Amino acid sequence: MEKLIVLLPGDGIGKEVTASAQDILETVSEKFGHSFSFESHDIGGIAVDNHGTPLPDQTVEACKQADAVLLGAVGGPKWDNLPSHLRPERGLLGIRKALDLFANLRPVKGFPTLLHASPLKEEIINGSDLLIVRELTGGLYFGTPSERRDNGNAVVDTLTYTRREIERIVDKAFQSAQLRQKKLTSVDKANVLESSKLWREIVEEKKQDYPDVTVDHVLVDAAAMKLITNPSAFDVIVTENMFGDILSDEASVLTGSLGMLPSASLAENGVGLYEPAHGSAPDIAGKGIANPIATILSAALLLRYSFGLDEEALAIENAVEAVVNEGYHTADLHVENGKLINTNEMTQLIAEFI
């Protein structure tokens, strides 16, 4: 298979971890006889430095031409005080919108040998394996007006959704549930928000089309509680952009190994974008000690979702599991009697296991 993958390393440890993932993708392409080519482009803070904007046009164009996009992370203290249109995060929001990446899939599953690092008690986190499906291009983060009013004495942000936008993410969630435990939890605030009422109606309509999936509705405040008290009760969670932002980050720390969690952001027909769930970690950037696993597992999702290469994806996932199970870990984790290694060593080991 011949494919073009665009890398968007971004800022901080983004560079190191995307380089690792590229190594792994090259290992896979050799082993399985594919031909992947790579092209790197700027996004985030480095794009501000090099091009005066967090999302240069050539980056967007390159992504549109690509077969898939792998992103590292954006942001850092250097760009924290720029006016908002120059903030690195704008690059992220911009590329999501430009590629119409409406579906953000965030699996949360711990490695048995690492669950000791969870902030939760073992009996609570044990057996948890959930997928958060977050709507990524609508809602409060994109609605207009978003502006000051009354001479700066008031402010407004706007949460909007069209029926279509909700339908497509709900469909994606039902389909994801069909491939898993067939249990969908829709999270909203339907006792207060009109948008949540429409959301809930659409979930109720759609469930006729997926009779094999059981559905429940949980209010966002209750969901924030239940993720902590009973995470293993969830299979697939679907929710709108802002609730998904908060809940998926909340969920990402439950297993104690945020550095291992991948994510996929998918469009309806276009290119998909894959990135680790963690951020740019400016404090450890450039030291060669970052954990590349979340990005490597994101590369596995890329192979699965964008190229349909399930066997290759599994080869990566199994290799990661094998290395982790042997006690190897990077400095973000404390593993009793474990073997502390750096980014390169981790990458090499995973490559060998493939």
Place this chain on the structure above:
Amino acid sequence: MEKLIVLLPGDGIGKEVTASAQDILETVSEKFGHSFSFESHDIGGIAVDNHGTPLPDQTVEACKQADAVLLGAVGGPKWDNLPSHLRPERGLLGIRKALDLFANLRPVKGFPTLLHASPLKEEIINGSDLLIVRELTGGLYFGTPSERRDNGNAVVDTLTYTRREIERIVDKAFQSAQLRQKKLTSVDKANVLESSKLWREIVEEKKQDYPDVTVDHVLVDAAAMKLITNPSAFDVIVTENMFGDILSDEASVLTGSLGMLPSASLAENGVGLYEPAHGSAPDIAGKGIANPIATILSAALLLRYSFGLDEEALAIENAVEAVVNEGYHTADLHVENGKLINTNEMTQLIAEFI
């Protein structure tokens, strides 16, 4: 001191737990030589049944005439399918707005002898003692328009704040921090939302007026993570209505004893409203087994904040602590070698300790 307290028992266990709290307030008033009178009014589902609306005018009027209001809980399956203007929650939103209860204070602190019930590991939850100050009458839950558009094919909700609304809650939070560990964390999404940018600016302005308080800003997604990984890092958290809704419920399960957490909702000059952090628990309503402690501790907050009776508040808090430390508990908690008692027994014991 002569005071009129309006009770709004509401639905489910609300009736039982407000009756307990009334007993305790009567015990305190005898012991300390006060004269508290009580008046009960309907809110929520029961108000829908009795008056056809979740918030009857006479309830609002009675609260406005009162010196303080103590609420139980609203809601239950019986009213779940009513049109939204008849939902019990509307009563709660309505009374907040009618009394201008802009500041919701939710302390989260575990009892050492109950921390074993926390879903978090002991070393994580140990020493946590935080206060969430949630803005309660603005933001997305009250903004207009909140409506369907485009023949029902689109929907909009609106997040609005005036500078004044933000200033008063930020002031309240700084003042609360001054009475505690003098550490304020302001939570927003200033990398995306215009309302959060104004929020952050106002916190930065206000901090000049409270030089003894240290301030930091945390994004809401990061805050949702940090509450789990390092809850004891927080002292006072201040945030807008919806973020506060999610984060305060998330925080409320950290200690493992939601049934013990009180809350206070305060106006600028008017009457304050006090209620347990938990809900109406329809599954155990009427059985006499509900945990009354959250409501009893809410009554303590009522004495402290609305009547300035700090000694009396402390008498309640100390009595609760003593009873809990002796191993007494209601059925919501599992205490090894503990003494399981019902609502009445718990109330009597606390009264005796006062």
